[in-house]
Amino acid sequence: MYHACITSCISSIKGRENVVFLAIMQQTDFLVVGSGIAGLTYALKVADRFPEKQVTIITKSREDETNTKYAQGGVAVVNDLENDSFEKHIDDTLIAGDGLCNEKVVEIVVKEGPERVQEIIDWGANFDKNATGEFANGREGGHSEFRVIHHKDVTGKEIERALLEAIRLRPNIHIISHCYVIDLITQHHLGYLVTKSTLDIECFGVYVLNLKTNNIEKILSRITLFATGGNGQVYRTTTNPTIATGDGVAMVYRAKGRIENMEFIQFHPTALYQPGENPSFLITEAVRGDGGILRNKHGEDFMHKYDPRLSLAPRDIVARAIDSEMKITGTEHVYLDCRHMDMEKFIHHFPNIYEKCKSLGIDVAKDMIPVAPAAHYSCGGIKTDEWGRTSIINLYACGECASTGLHGANRLASNSLLEAMVFAHRCFLHAVEQIDHTSFKENIPGWDARSTTAPKEMILITQSLKELKQVMSDYVGIVRTNVRLERAMRRLDMLHEETEALYEKTVLSPQLCELRNLITVGYLIVKGASFRRESRGLHFNTDYPYKCELIQNIVL
Template identity: 45%
Template sequence: MALSQGRASAASRLHAAPSMLRARACRGLRLTTGRAGLARPPRNTVQAFADVNFDAFRPRPVAAASRHVAHELAPPVKQHDFLVIGSGIAGLTYALKVADYGTVAIITKDHASEGCTRYAQGGVCAVLDKSDSVGDHVRDTVVAGAFLNDLHLLLMLASAAASAARAVEVVCREGPARVMELVELGAEFTRNADGSLHLTKEGGHNNRRIVHAADMTGAEVERALLASARAHPNIQFYEHHMVVDLVVDEYGGAPHCFGADVLDQRGNIMTRFLGLSTLLASGGAGQIYPNTTNPHVSTGDGIAMAYRAHANVSNMEFVQFHPTGLYNPKGAGSTFLITEAVRGEGGVLLNKAGERFMTSYDDRLELAPRDVVARAIHDQLLRHGDKHVWLDISHKPRHEVLHHFPNIAATCLELGIDIARDPIPVVPAQHYTCGGVATGLLGETNVQGLFACGEVACSGLHGANRLASNSLLEGLVFAERAVNPSVAHAEHALRNCSRQLHYAAASADFRGPRAARDLNPALGEWVATRRQELRDVMWRCCGIVRRTKELQAARDYVVSLYIETKAIYKNYGINTELVELFNMATVAELVVSCAMQRKESRGLHFSADYPQADEAQRRPSVINAELKSRYDLSPYMRNMPSVLPAGIGGPASANPSKRLMRKSAPRELAVRSAPQDL
């Protein structure tokens, strides 16, 4: 990867001193559990269970500080300069670059290679052809986004200089350089006979600008990035570790993020990770729908925990349904994606009668944006009562089809489908979360020290609909742009936030309902049932075409589920399945809430009750946990005779439903507590 001369020199210094700003820390900070060296004493209400030395702020075991505290009560605390939550293209790119300045922890809840990046087929956009231009790429992106791109930046607390720029222009302009960095890193993309990069075309693009590795682009990008990250001496991986919540405290009247509470899924223990800057790169929330191309890890964890930490969340109603997921009635779990590039290379859509139906919907035919094609397929299925339509590329030369789409060909062949001869049965499937944690042009959120990029973020690039192959590009560009502000915040935290860092370490307490605890059979069955119910409700009531009555029904369900799950979560203990359900319920409620706010049809949000776009509503939807309640939740509380199902039990013996009913019901959902109060 091409690094600047300044970064290269910084990297050479770090080999001798692995902690980020060691000299600065030793000169300006001296933190212990005592009061010596602190600008302000630690909070008197906190009993210190651990001695944390932030002089060098380097990861090492934390020893017990007080002789009066039993050693077994000391919670595990780990320290790194930078925390990265997620191991896809955004997280790995950021980690490789910020590791030139300090130690990095990459926390991922499965294998590091498991995530949406790995399954991306199409490619990465880049203006590399002389006949193409950045202006054309910008135009295609804005048209696909229904002209909602960038508007939410006006609501961010970014600098005037940063706000003056536009996310679409930034990504399209800086994208080619980021793609070439992947090439330098060793990513092997498909090339022409003359050695130049082969560029394909996808829906919504007016030019060939998609760099790809056959139909396995994401897997190749992940391979190259992961190999480099594993070889870097300043990067440490924590696989099978699920981030439960962010550690947030206040400094200067603003919330600051100082780390995360993490569940070690294999050891079944909780650990507090402390960091000077934290990047969310945990992907989207496809698992709130039953038909999704997303892997099982995509449960909206990053969006949910950021929302609980009072980060702004924007445009959650814009859920992208990919038009062509492989129809497999015997399949379970994720839906296999048939990349947009199949249509870009000449594939046509046919209904069961063999008619090419896109001629009736859009002049761009199969290369219309994804929302248009998905609704057309949805309409055909409703009209004819069919379960799928056909995607046919058999009219193209066999060798071209098999050369360009080897992965799709092999997968379909397992089902008895020869794509060079037979049409492919396809149906729409949830594919991408266009909304997310609202960020500025440097990946910054309204929570200081918390950055976000990739699918978890809402940067302003996609607007109301994502243009094909802009997702990997977004992760690359904003990961690069988040590095300098992350380093700057780390310096700020070392200089000014000693009290908060000390408190974050000393207040870690994972006993009782905050302890890791396996599911018992009763709770396991309850979680599995509610998870499937949630997914079915979202598909029926908040899917490709939406109606007000159905959205109301979805809201009734997800709010009730949110309250139930939160009560159990607060009283039972922490485990992966329960935390995932809590996060899914949180994100589903955000999606439905944003959808109900938008009284128009725009991009991916199509309302049968408001089928036209309304220029007066061409603005982003923004939700923050600080905002006053959107609903009166008292009906949900009154109609819940018991929150905890029989036989579930938990560390807290009292039924939480009575305590919940005594609380202010309208605040229960809209003003969600910080992590330590969950």
């Protein structure tokens, strides 16, 4: 059933004739928020299972503007049982996760991964092959074997392309672009008291801001999936696109859903050093896997001081090592040395990195690449079970916005795309069993925007965003202290108070909603970091430099 009452917006996908009408009120069987690998994979599966039911995908930008699109390295998957094994991949994941991985979930993802990857290939995704026709496996930090399949250095973009082309062939899938989700609709909007102790919070759909008409509308759904991506934009320097503002996590938290392990923010060790560029250009870990060496400003290979795995240690260790070297030498970056590598092979495997460096006057064959850590991935998020269920009934989550238990305290390189595929499938399996036991909720009120006025000064939003990014980068970065966390919380409290006052009085805009969500995400990161009185994985607090086995997951 797909039902629209009053037409107010038209969205179409190039090359397809079906047109989607966004209305003051819509109803759809399956609602997907987010159009990256997680959301698109899930949408394809439910659409094929129920061709008579409607699947609606909402994205706040273009349908291809996602974190998936910017994933360079590849997909970690066991595809050569002669030289690799599930057990090795499981062990590598557990070691990287530093004691906080859910071992059952790790086994599920690693062992179900090959079948899910084959589905992506069947939908048209291409991965590089060697001369014998086998996958050209790469190796990245923390991996004991070569198991990362890739499409040059634009793996995510290739997967996104293939999935969107498959989506266009399904007439019962509708994509609504440039549509910003404001909040989940739950019993709270019907006048009921909903708290963290409420056991039967239920998702009925979402309120959205139609960016083409500036109308605030409601979309009711029987089953909703959040695949809203990451939150890297809470930091000043990040590899994440500008859309990565933690919207899904913030909305679930406001709806009194459970959030987990937000203190574990992964900083990618090697973003191209370009002050002021947003997002930062990523130099994939696969470059180090192929032989790239990290060096400080004196040209010294420094990783031997920090880990026997050298430049291929897990990301938390490498990022802290680089941070330490920058502080010791008083510089804002280190270098990645590729001058000794086979340049023909480099250009073939990393054409975009080569061209990006060349455009900046960096000849990779002669010059070292300046790199510095940048916020890259959130290992925590919306707490889910092994089927992608959140603590809110009829709401599922997968991809970076979810905390499935796979990553623990630190994500193993190239496990993220694999996790998205596996959990999109598991969300699909559970959701299709539930769809016939759900119905649309009646009498959902419209959004009340009375007594709000247009903002007189956008500086109130833009300056608060700058302050937030500065606070998070300076106080809640790679290395933390109790004093820094306390200062961060006080400043976040002030930003929260000011922004909520603005939210109550001002006509909504994406900029205001994103600021509000980022402040919530910042609060959750600081809160989790304050509760974790130890150093583990991506969270390093100099006041608690050792692990405490009594502390496990932090659920907020």
